[in-house]
Amino acid sequence: MESSSKIPLSYSLWSPHDTVKDAAESLSINLPEEAAKNLAMDVEYRIHEILETAIKFMRHSKRKLLMTSDISNALKVLNIEPLYGYDNSQPLVFKEALVGAGGQTLYYIDDNEIELEKLINQELPKVPRQTTFTAHWLAIEGVQPMVAQNPLPAEIKSLPPIIRGATSSILGNDILSLGQNGENKDSAQGSAATKDKKATEKQSEVKPLVKHVLSKELKLYFDKVVEVLISTDPEKENLKVAALNSLKNDPGLHQLVPYFIQFVAEQITNQLRNIDILSTMLEVISALADNKTIFLDPYVHALMPCILTLLLAKRIGPVIRETSSKESQDTLKTQLAVREFAAFLLEHIIKVYGSSYSTLRPRVTRTLLRALLDSTKPVGTHYGALLGLKNMGTEVVKLVLIGNLKVWCKSVVENSDKTDFEKDILLNESLEILDSLKVELPQDEESMDTDSGFSEEIKNKLKDRIGDTLADLVLQHRDAKDIVRGLFFGEVVV
Structure with missing residues (x-):
């Protein structure tokens, strides 16, 4: 037990x-x-x-x-x-002492003695700073700004391409595939290739074409959208509509804006005879301009040549030999519809970005007036110039167009070899421009004026202002008084 x-x-x-x-x-x-x-x-x-x-x-x-x-x-x-x-930062220091008559060894930790007066007279530690938050731009439109919080370009270039996010090298080689293939090679061949590459880089310096590298997703998106936009397959019409809606609404496309503008410029230059492609390119410009997440101000100078080309080009679409047949007239109307779309985009761009570019409106006005007064230009150019001046606003019409209508009508309409169908198109558009200037009186004042005719003095002034042909059309118009009142506002009483 x-x-x-x-x-x-x-x-x-x-x-x-x-x-x-x-x-x-x-x-x-x-x-x-x-x-x-x-x-x-x-x-x-x-x-x-x-x-x-x-x-x-x-x-x-x-x-x-x-x-x-x-x-x-x-x-x-x-x-x-x-x-x-x-x-942990202070190592333990052990000391030994003999205890008792037998001399038994005792180990102890030596504590540092601190004088109270010294501790009281010592300066107080600094108060820690209050936690604060600051914001800075990491990237603006895909370009990294030079601020203190962002790394320097030299530091980024010193990093390997895969670490800094590049998927393709300057020479167009796929870095990822090169890296995978390089793992399977012998170390001797890899070192030799590295030496040859360093020697080549020392001999020749290759400058990149762009400052940023697109991701694989953006590249795939761009290729698919471009393929759909230039496709002539009727079955892909729904895909084309989806692509345009994506350009109009999707955010995060700022890196692709210069590529899309370059694509539009190339297509307009090389496909001037294809009406469908030209209409699609105008829809692309309209979608990019309507996308609220895209900053288009730096690219207005590249968009204006595309729009003005479709507005004032001598020939867009198939060549029309004569306009006597119904088919040729329909073809001409289709071409003029493209110019109307271009004039609408021109008006939109000037209204939105005219304040950012102070010289944009006068330069475009000068270009339109020069094309309008050139009697050697075809009917499409004159029609586009009239549309452009009309969409520039009533001030431009009064100050620029009205003063040149008489000379234009005499040289382009009366003394030209254009067909009657083409002349009617230009005269009707001119009449619509004049109709936009009409001034209507209140109903009580208008009812008091029972005389619907014009005096010879007013008719002569009207013919002297806009020419005989346009004057006759204005006098036959149902709103002739309002149009004349708008033309001579403040000069004569109608």
């Missing part, structure tokens, strides 16, 4: 349980032998538990050295009051 009830001894520092008894005696506690042994084993169990938890923290920290922070974290996890006064 005595052997079975004998409490096994501990195998740790507390194995001679005299340490427990010494600690109890220092606190003036008389501890029995069995209680001291049980307490020693419980302390050993607690120490093992703390060490196992601390080792877990050490292994999860990818370390092989157990630190005091691991012990502190283990104490927190086990809900034990942590130790105070120990820091």
